[in-house]
Amino acid sequence: TPRQIMIVAELPKTRSGKIMRRLLRDVAEHREIGDVTTLADSSVMDLISAELESGRSEE
Incomplete structure (x- = not known):
């Protein structure tokens, strides 16, 4: 089961169009x-990484 969504x-x-x-x-x-x-748009990984980091600091 996922630990975090x-x-x-x-x-x-x-x-x-394939998901990496x-x-x-x-x-x-x-x-x-x-x-x-x-990747079609490599900036997506920066956004996901930043959101994960900000979510981890709120825990």
């Missing part, structure tokens, strides 16, 4: 985010 405006997707679940796992497990060159 976050509502985000957009998910990291490739140019063909590997990057979501990296963020959730506090690992360095891997290659984001295949």
